[in-house]
Amino acid sequence: MSSSSGFLSFSKSELLPQEEVLEVKTPKSELQIGIPKEIFMQEKRVGLTPDAVHVLVSNGHQVVIETGAGEGANYSDQDFSEAGARIVYSPKDVYECNIILKIEPPSLEEIDMMKSKQTLISALQLKTQKKAYFRKLMDKKITALSFENIEDEDGIVPVVRSMSEIAGNTSVLVAAEYLSNANDGKGFMLGGVSGVPPTEVVIIGAGTVGVFAARTALGLGANVKVFDKSLSRLRRLQNMINNMPIYTCVMQPKILEKSLMRCDVAIGAVRADIGPTPCVVTDDMVSKMKPGSVIVDVSIDQGGCFETSELTNHDKPTFKKYDVIHYCVPNIASRVSRTASFSLSNIMAPIILSIGDQGGVEEILAKNKAVRKGLYVCKGTLVNSAIGDWFDLPYTEAHLLF
8 A cells, every 4th residue: 555545565575575684793712821920020910810710711712821820829720720721831831822911021031932923911111121122022923912001991091000009008008017016117006096196197199009098098097198299189089088087288398398207107109101200208308207117119110209219129128218117119019919910810801801702812902992002012013102212113003003
């Protein structure tokens, strides 16, 4: 009938059975992930926990782990084996895998063990690298991603944020240890009890480290003062603290000096966007601090924000200057390696699963801009302009390759 009669009309071809259009799915890729044992800077973290290994193996992927890789985080070879991983006794066997997952960037000797056209996921730590590192990756046609630059769907760098949260919390707990008699401190408890004045904590920097340090110190009952050059960051901190009593101040040298003279603990949480951390606490300021007070310089991995700071390690973490205890250990998250490994694994496992679901590394780099943010070498081509300019290496823009 015609449409004027109130019915829709169909042509003869439209009345015939029609073809069904099906979605063409990207075939899944079976991945082989290798996790070597860390050899740098007293690194105790591991990239995947046994629970994450079990999830990856259940999804059809292979995980190869060098013996002892999880010992620093108190995971045994048996824990990984029972989760479905294959334990090997030579790092060369690990570097046969298509994807290498590390915490620290590989050494030149480790890169020599890698195969052509492998994928490397690790930290980059640009300020510690040399031109030869990138040359070797480029010569081997490696695709390399730095996990401290991979973003999530909200544009946040989850690894940096997670490790900063851990560093902020841990810095206060470290300070509490060195205030106590057990470590030849003044014998103070960080915080306060009824009838006893609370300890004074000064935090320099209101970024993620500073926020979590402030929350932990306030939770223990300390008086907390936070300094930062940015008023907006100080406002954000006060909103995150949920109206708990906290003193905030824009960085003023004279006010900072007076606060340091009265404090029991000073935490350096300044982060530089480019170059070394600015030194905001002078030698003279430290000399006026109370004897037995504690400095925890979390910024030491970028040079430190205290003029008196000197690099220490987990075996010998402190030294005294002007009778002030200095704790200046980089990679403070390795002090709580089990928690840090769990946090890293929660970030890395979903990314690896996505690589498999999308059909491989190239496919996820083409489709996922957030993951592509971590890419710095693609099949031997340098795609990071900062690295190219710094080391005078030829580079191209990553989006031109996809």
